[in-house]
Amino acid sequence: MRSLQRFLIVAAGLVLLALPVQAGPSPREQVQQTIDQVLEVLRNKAITGQPRRETLTRLIRARFDFTIMSQRTLGKYWKEASAQEQARFVALFSDLLEASYIGRIEAYSDETVSYLAERVEGDMAEVDTTIRSGNIDIPINYRLVLEHGQWFVYDVIIEEVSLIKNYRNSYGEIVRKEGYAGLFVRMEEKIRELRAAPGKQGKG
Amino acid sequence: MTFARILLCLMLLAALLPVARPSLAAGGEASVPSGPTAGLERDWTTLPDDEQELEVWDPLEPFNRSMFWFNDKLYVYALKPVARGYRAITPEPVRESVGNFFKNLKAPVSVVNSMLQGKVINTLDEFTMFLVNSTLGLGGLFDLQDEHGRRPTPEDFGQTLGHYGTPPGFYLVLPVIGSSNSRDVVGLVADSLTAPVSSPIHGKLQPVEVAGLKAYDTVNGLSLDKDTYEAIKRENLDPYLFVRNAYMQQRQARVDK
Numbered sequence: 307m308r309s310l311q312r313f314l315i316v317a318a319g320l321v322l323l324a325l326p327v328q329a330g331p332s333p334r335e336q337v338q339q340t341i342d343q344v345l346e347v348l349r350n351k352a353i354t355g356q357p358r359r360e361t362l363t364r365l366i367r368a369r370f371d372f373t374i375m376s377q378r379t380l381g382k383y384w385k386e387a388s389a390q391e392q393a394r395f396v397a398l399f400s401d402l403l404e405a406s407y408i409g410r411i412e413a414y415s416d417e418t419v420s421y422l423a424e425r426v427e428g429d430m431a432e433v434d435t436t437i438r439s440g441n442i443d444i445p446i447n448y449r450l451v452l453e454h455g456q457w458f459v460y461d462v463i464i465e466e467v468s469l470i471k472n473y474r475n476s477y478g479e480i481v482r483k484e485g486y487a488g489l490f491v492r493m494e495e496k497i498r499e500l501r502a503a504p505g506k507q508g509k510g
Numbered sequence: 511m512t513f514a515r516i517l518l519c520l521m522l523l524a525a526l527l528p529v530a531r532p533s534l535a536a537g538g539e540a541s542v543p544s545g546p547t548a549g550l551e552r553d554w555t556t557l558p559d560d561e562q563e564l565e566v567w568d569p570l571e572p573f574n575r576s577m578f579w580f581n582d583k584l585y586v587y588a589l590k591p592v593a594r595g596y597r598a599i600t601p602e603p604v605r606e607s608v609g610n611f612f613k614n615l616k617a618p619v620s621v622v623n624s625m626l627q628g629k630v631i632n633t634l635d636e637f638t639m640f641l642v643n644s645t646l647g648l649g650g651l652f653d654l655q656d657e658h659g660r661r662p663t664p665e666d667f668g669q670t671l672g673h674y675g676t677p678p679g680f681y682l683v684l685p686v687i688g689s690s691n692s693r694d695v696v697g698l699v700a701d702s703l704t705a706p707v708s709s710p711i712h713g714k715l716q717p718v719e720v721a722g723l724k725a726y727d728t729v730n731g732l733s734l735d736k737d738t739y740e741a742i743k744r745e746n747l748d749p750y751l752f753v754r755n756a757y758m759q760q761r762q763a764r765v766d767k
Contacts, residue, residue, distance in 0.1 A: 377554035384555045406745040413736070440734060441606055441653075443661075451552075460554075466763035467756045475566065476751035492747050500745065 333431035333450045333457040334424040340369040341419055341435075348414055362408060371458035372400040374451065378460060379473045383481045391486050398493040405500035431457060566758050568681040577683035578750050584686065585739060593732035605733050607651040612727040614643045614650025616664065619701045623665035627673045635662035663767055668697025672765030681754055689757035 331339075343365050347358060376396045377384050384392065422434040429452040436443045449461040461470040480489050568574060597605070617640035624633035639655050639662060647654045655661070671693050672678070679692030690698065702708040708720045715723075746752040 374554045378557075381555050410741060439736070440602075442734075465760060467759045471759060472752060472755045475755040476746070476748050479751060480747060496745075496747055 330452075330455055331457070332424060333426060333448075333452075334421055334433045336369070336457045337433045337435070337448050337450070337459070338419075338421050340365055344411065345414070345419070348412065359408060359412075362411060363404060366404070366407075367400075369457075369459055371451065371453070371460050372396055372403070374458070374460040375399065375403075375470060378470045379477055380481070381474050381478060383478060387486060394490060395486075398490060398497065401497050402493055402500075405497050409500075429453075566681055566754055567679070568754065570680065570682065574681060574683040574754075575750055577685055578753070580685060581683065581688055582743075589729060589732055593729045596729055597733040600733070602734075605730055608726075608730045609734060610643070610647070610653045611650045612730070613653070614640065614647070615706055617643075619666060619705050620662070620664045622704050623667055623670045623701075624662070626667075626670045627665060629665070632662045632665070636665075663764070665764075666694075666697050667700040668694035668761065669765050671697060672761070678758060678761060681758065689753060691758070691761070694761065 344362060347353060347361050347365070353361065373396055376392070376399045379399065380387065380395065387395065418438045420436050420438070422436065424431060424433045431450045431452070433448045433450065434445065435447070436445050438444075445463075445465060447463040448459050449463065450457040450459050452458075461468055463469070477489065480492065484492075617636055621633055621636045621640065624636055642654050643650045643652065646652075676693050678694070682690045682692060682695060684690050684695070687698075707715065707723055742752055743749045
């Protein structure tokens with residue numbers, strides 16, 4: 307009787323020990339949550355134009371860490387930059403990413419997203435998804451980092467191409483050739499361009 | 511009994527601690543006003559993963575850039591308008607079937623290269639798919655394994671060379687075909703020998719006819735595409751660098767698979 311009791315207590319303790327591992331939200335759940343919210347906004351025909359864009363921006367900014375993305379993009383050049391240049395870059399880079407992708411996101415309509423495997427290693431994770439567009443599946447993986455109990459995206463891998471590594475390559479080359487001044491001018495121009503002609507996407 | 515209760519309390523405590531820790535940390539840093547990164551000490555400028563970052567070797571950049579320019583014009587003024595007209599007069603299911611047909615024609619190349627790399631399961635998958643689609647799928651017009659999810663990864667001779675250690679060499683932009691590198695050019699030539707369309711082994715087709723089929727495949731593919739290239743061109747500071755890096759990354763990933 308006593309040994310059964312002890313066994314039960316130990317078992318209960320073990321169960322409790324195991325719990326905290328699953329207590330926090332999983333990276334996949336959090337990615338799915340954000341994507342579902344975005345899709346919901348897109349399907350809601352009542353919200354359009356500027357308010358819709360603002361809602362989308364808020365949702366995306368809450369799940370992506372633009373500071374880490376900026377550090378990853380500049381790589382070794384980040385350390386050489388002054389604090390001012392770093393701050394300027396983060397601001398421009400966030401605006402540029404947003405101006406680029408919001409139009410594309412808004413073009414989504416009947417696409418469906420499948421959430422596949424997730425791999426967690428300490429405070430880093432990768433979540434595999436595919437987005438089905440027409441009869442093609444496009445694999446999109448999200449790389450995330452855990453910060454204060456929330457998972458934040460710091461890289462997106464589309465069809466095996468890491469966006470941040472791609473940016474790192476081009477931005478590095480521009481910084482090397484034209485310095486920060488040149489890079490900032492180019493980024494500002496691009497943001498202006500993208501905002502002036504918002505993404506006319508879709509089947510065109 | 512009391513011992514058991516103490517034990518239980520200890521276990522509870524131990525169990526709760528890992529939960530408490532993140533919130534403690536969060537509370538401790540709550541005074542830091544800036545964004546979500548405030549609590550992170552990791553050096554994000556280099557991750558272990560970056561060790562294998564590929565350096566793109568592009569000694570022919572001026573030539574490549576002019577080819578990139580040429581292909582851009584070809585796309586904008588020839589291929590895309592044709593694709594748009596074709597799309598207007600051809601229903602989507604037909605275009606999808608044409609796409610399936612061309613994809614199925616590429617399967618033999620993939621089977622051969624899977625085999626060359628010793629990828630047994632992929633070879634069998636690819637071979638089965640080719641047989642099923644060529645027969646029940648009416649010569650490849652219907653992709654019957656589409657619903658099953660597990661898709662064999664296409665292999666080509668460039669990947670086979672990479673698999674056995676050949677480095678990608680230098681980046682090369684080919685007229686019409688687009689991104690490539692010195693290794694994959696060799697692959698393209700080798701694969702054209704095993705591809706049913708262009709192979710001289712059962713070659714009943716004239717080079718002009720082969721080119722015509724390739725052009726049709728391209729136009730058909732473009733008619734199903736959602737302006738991917740336009741978006742890349744519009745969004746990037748230097749589209750040439752974006753395409754170059756994307757190609758090299760993707761090829762590396764496919765070789766590593």
